[in-house]
Amino acid sequence: MAVALPKAVTGAYERLAGEFDKLSTTQKYAVGIAGGVTSLYLLAKVLKGSDRDKPTTLQLSGGSIEASKVKTEFDAYADSYGKNAGEGITDRSKTVHLVDVFYSLVTDIYEWGWGQSFHFSPKLPNKDLRASEAAHEARIAALLRLQPGQKALDCGCGVGGPMRTVAAVSGAHVTGITINQYQVDRAKTHNARQGLAPLTDVVRGDFTNMPFKENTFDGAYAIEATCHAPKLEQVYGEIYRVLKPGSYFVSYEWVSTKDFDANNAEHVKIMDEINFGNGLPEMRTWKEAEDAGKGVGFELVMSLDLATASVVAGPWEGESSTGAGAGSSPSTAWYERLRMGKYTHAINHGIVSTVDALGLAPKGLKEVHHMLVEVAKSLIQGGESGIFTPMHLLLFRKPAAANKK
Numbered sequence: 001m002a003v004a005l006p007k008a009v010t011g012a013y014e015r016l017a018g019e020f021d022k023l024s025t026t027q028k029y030a031v032g033i034a035g036g037v038t039s040l041y042l043l044a045k046v047l048k049g050s051d052r053d054k055p056t057t058l059q060l061s062g063g064s065i066e067a068s069k070v071k072t073e074f075d076a077y078a079d080s081y082g083k084n085a086g087e088g089i090t091d092r093s094k095t096v097h098l099v100d101v102f103y104s105l106v107t108d109i110y111e112w113g114w115g116q117s118f119h120f121s122p123k124l125p126n127k128d129l130r131a132s133e134a135a136h137e138a139r140i141a142a143l144l145r146l147q148p149g150q151k152a153l154d155c156g157c158g159v160g161g162p163m164r165t166v167a168a169v170s171g172a173h174v175t176g177i178t179i180n181q182y183q184v185d186r187a188k189t190h191n192a193r194q195g196l197a198p199l200t201d202v203v204r205g206d207f208t209n210m211p212f213k214e215n216t217f218d219g220a221y222a223i224e225a226t227c228h229a230p231k232l233e234q235v236y237g238e239i240y241r242v243l244k245p246g247s248y249f250v251s252y253e254w255v256s257t258k259d260f261d262a263n264n265a266e267h268v269k270i271m272d273e274i275n276f277g278n279g280l281p282e283m284r285t286w287k288e289a290e291d292a293g294k295g296v297g298f299e300l301v302m303s304l305d306l307a308t309a310s311v312v313a314g315p316w317e318g319e320s321s322t323g324a325g326a327g328s329s330p331s332t333a334w335y336e337r338l339r340m341g342k343y344t345h346a347i348n349h350g351i352v353s354t355v356d357a358l359g360l361a362p363k364g365l366k367e368v369h370h371m372l373v374e375v376a377k378s379l380i381q382g383g384e385s386g387i388f389t390p391m392h393l394l395l396f397r398k399p400a401a402a403n404k405k
């Protein structure tokens, strides 16, 4: 079927062709060569690109996993989740490895479709997404009272979006730890490009067994990361160990809220889907998270679901809220950003499926993207129903007298 182009387009084309005809043969060659070189340059940029801010569609990779193994690794990841309601990862001893695989599979897609900060944020009134995201990260620096010259730890740092904000607003040095080598490389590239290399460091390691000496850091934080630990006590215990006495640890936790009913099949189904699409071994309740921190020796200073409550100015010593969420927040709900444009998820899936069909993306990436399209729906359901929050703020303090016999 012939496609009729708008008159404005055909008219412009005819005028250009007319102008081209007026050129001498040498000029025509020159235009041809310039056009060819420009096209080659643009093609090379799309295909390769280096030191990129974010991957282009054609750069979507399997992270630290070889392209030829992406499909096999994704299938093994999918098989590691039990079929029974509420089961999560069946063999919990494999959690850390599976999380590493998960982040190899999703890191490029996250950067491509979300940005360099792998977390949610309440959208603040009259502020755009990036400003709201940065405010959510800067709150961490304020809660930890970080100062220039101090040392902070970012537990589960992703590609370093939050670490760069925390270092930039506080002047403190931030060391990030992530289980995924591909994220280490990406974070270091971004840190250098954004002039923050001197205030940051990134290491590959397991946050349940960290390569740092006791009493090293003046503050520690985890943004939507400790939910990946096989047991919360393992990661909280390690953070307690490496913190100096009297220092703070703040976490934005993924937890079920007081509205979650473990006997409600629909609630459990939503949580199972959230666990699978986000590499979580299981979902903890906000109370379990509070108890885990206290259990390893921390004092609980503050506990508040930022999805439902506004934060007042500090300090918060001795002020431990119930976790039920006090007051209502004037901001837009965190899950609204996930809805994106009406057709964005479908369009993105079309793009990923096309590069997959053309053999320009690792086989298996289409399935990974499909998992993310599905989990976006489950996260929205979890948020709308109020049974789940990705931002339960827990502020802990290592007692000043810790370590003293």
Ligand SMILES: C=C(CC[C@@H](C)[C@H]1CC[C@H]2C3=CC[C@H]4[C@H](C)[C@@H](O)CC[C@]4(C)[C@H]3CC[C@]12C)C(C)C
Residues within 6 Å of the ligand: 109, 110, 112, 113, 114, 117, 118, 119, 120, 224, 225, 227, 254, 277, 278, 279, 338, 344, 345, 348, 349, 369, 372, 373, 375, 376
């Ligand atoms: C804290 C975690 C990650 C939180 C979020 C950063 C990610 C959770 C779900 C992700 C996404 C869902 C839909 C994707 C979309 C289909 C794709 O085209 C572009 C990327 C998404 C928007 C993607 C981006 C990151 C998330 C929002 C967990 C893992 C503990």
Ligand SMILES: C[S@@+](CC[C@H](N)C(=O)[O-])C[C@H]1O[C@@H](n2cnc3c(N)ncnc32)[C@H](O)[C@@H]1O
Residues within 6 Å of the ligand: 096, 099, 103, 116, 117, 118, 119, 155, 156, 157, 158, 159, 160, 161, 162, 177, 178, 179, 180, 183, 205, 206, 207, 208, 222, 223, 224, 225, 226, 228, 229
């Ligand atoms: C959702 S991302 C959040 C990243 C970052 N906090 C942010 O907000 O951009 C979770 C991070 O936790 C890290 N992580 C999960 N399990 C880990 C483990 N056992 N040891 C170290 N890092 C881990 C992942 O590698 C990833 O970087």
